[in-house]
Amino acid sequence: MISRVAEHCFWLSRYLERAENTARVLEVNRTVLLDLEAPIDQQWRPLLIISGVHDMPGEPDGERVQHYLTWEAANLSSVVSSLSAARENARIIREVVSADMWERLNYYHLWLQGPTAHGLYENNRSEFYNQIKRINQLVHGIAEGTMSHGEAWEFFRLGKYLERACQTARILDVKYHILLPTTQQVGTPVDQAHWVAILASCSGYEPYHKQRAAPPEPSVSVADFLIYDPLFPRSVRYCLRECCAAARAISGRPGDPVEQAVQDLSDWLDAKGVEELIQEGLHESLTHVVDSVHGVGDAVDRTYFDVGPQTPPAPAPAGAAPPKEAAAPCQCAAAG
């Protein structure tokens, strides 16, 4: 497929996933704070840090941070910015996304600009963030059921799981930034409540409990679950495996630079195990995960999008068969 179009597919998916996860982080923080008397400065600033925001004007109080991460157009990672970037990517490649998908995406884009969404935000914040989460779930569900599962779909899948791997790491990192007042509180009911909230924000509460009945050390166990669980669809390991599969499907051969980059991160995680990650500092380990995911993104960019002046097929000697790539019929034409 056209490199530029692949790039739009990839980012459409990433922005959608990002909007969902921003809503998840905001919601988990609200929930955590219900049970915790934290210094004002520690309550909401961590969210700015994990969202990579360093220049929000004004004091980071709850309403301001939530507004900034939800509505602020100048903040490129706000929910509204992510969704409008997703919609703009979709608009540019409407010939690739399915009509049903576009229609919903456009509907929610308009919904966010209208009074209904703002009213919901003011009056029922939890439901508002739920609704935001549902946009991605819905659009991905529609995509799954209406879009051909070809190359465009694989870029879509790659973007989704790459972003999600990164976001799960960020959500887990919230726990690092919201410091417990004293180390004695580790393992107390307040600490427990935090871990429950983290799990819930990843929709992992029930899957976690089905697997691990009353673990002794929730801090280790939850981190293990969210990083290493092989079946839970938001765990870093699961996401990386999906990325690998998508990268393989795109390149059609093992070991291309994208798959390699994903594999490197996977191998690094496998070599460590959760205890070692915690020992070395969970925050540092999660930062490594986030950075490595960015590295994968760069590999995708180099390999497929920013192809620059491509090497044209070698001119065929007179009478010889034309070069293979040039002779291959256009995918589009072959499909019709």
Added chain:
Amino acid sequence: MLVQSQQAGRQAQSMDGQAAPLFAGYRPHATAWDELFAEAGRPHSHTRLIVERLGRLLPAEFQLRRASADLAFVNQGVTFSVYSDRRGVEKIFPFDLVPRPIAAAEWQAVEAGLLQRIHALNLFLHDVYHERRILREGVVPEELVVKSKCYRPEMMGFDPPGGQYIHVVGTDLVRDEKGQFLVLEDNGRCPSGVSYVLENRVVMKKVFPELFQHCRVRRVEDYPHRLRDALCSVAPIGAGDPPCVVVLSPGPYNSAYFEHSFLARHMGIELVLGQDLFVHDDKVFLKTTRGPQKVDVIYRRVDDDFLDPKAFRSDSLLGVPGLFGAYRAGNVTLANAVGTGVADDKAIYPFVENMIRFYLSEEPLLHNVPTYICARPNDRAYVLQHLHELVVKAANESGGYGMLMGPFASAKERSDFKEKITHDPRNYIAQPLVTLSACPTWTEEGPAPRHVDLRPYIVSGRSTWVLPGGLTRTALVKGSLVVNSSQGGGSKDTWVMEAKN
């Protein structure tokens, strides 16, 4: 079931006289031809069924359908952007739910006229860029052709693949007061609007399924398929099988981007921007995730000027360097061909009827609006003296820009145009004001006559096909004769009725 309960409700309401059905208070325009009514309360024979069915609706019911149609357009993002607006601002093209019907037999005549006209225009283009017989024999003044902004000397002696120059034409027609169709202008470069024809139909079928069941209307949905076949049929020698066809768009900020994307989607082909293509060894390639891929046919929606910075405007960022060279080498088909603008130049337009006589030895079936050519001294003198009753158009402008509506213009505007015409007469033509036909259109005061035109689309590959109907554009302001979307006009679904057996 829904319709039945609505009928019941309506009867009850009508009986106590609280609300009148849709067209009860409609009064046709005093002088314009009315597309639905022969006279107040009496529909044309081909519109009787439509008027009867649609007329059963109460204004409130009609409003409901209207709201659901608008919602469908908004949700589907069927939008265009206007140049004067900030970049990226999207608007819906206002849509009116009252269809504009055309009788079967009348359409047959229009269709024959269009086929004849397009045939002659194509022969004209070939002639201009080859023997120039028509210029040598003085039928069309040579100076008008070679001084046209759209004339491309680079095309001299070149044969476009399949011998086709104007693969897609949108010919603007109007009806005069007698109901006769006249050609207002030919759009032979990158005519737009066909996506609205198709989207309007989708929405109309959703909103008025019962109308379509009772009134047999000819399908428009085949357009993308016809266009694709036409484009494939003129692929260059050595093209793939099937040929690789792409739509080339200037990009997402272009006002017609929605349409470019729409056509790519419905033809099942790639939508590309200039940056996606490159030329190597006079062949055009697409940059893909799996390396370069040869392109055979480009349905380009980029103007000649911007197509290739090496051949035309060197500051163009939209184009593909070397594309024109690949075209001249016969390795890629461009649709429409380069240099077709010389045939739809408003200064050449007055000569199309004579082209038909010259090339086909036939009488034109469709006539032009009488036109004064300011380049001719006698015409110019007349125009300058009668500006208050003429419509003056700049030869190379479209979309309602660069136009003077004499009867409605201020003295200042008229004197400005006087100066412009005197300064550059070649660039202006003038026509008497045609009172365009009117069609009932929903307004805040209920249905009222609003002026309409018609842009049929003609697709040519190895053969030529006319889309039944076309885009009916409608002025939304009372009395306005300007229907362009960029000037606040709207559109209607055009219904070519099926012939009765």
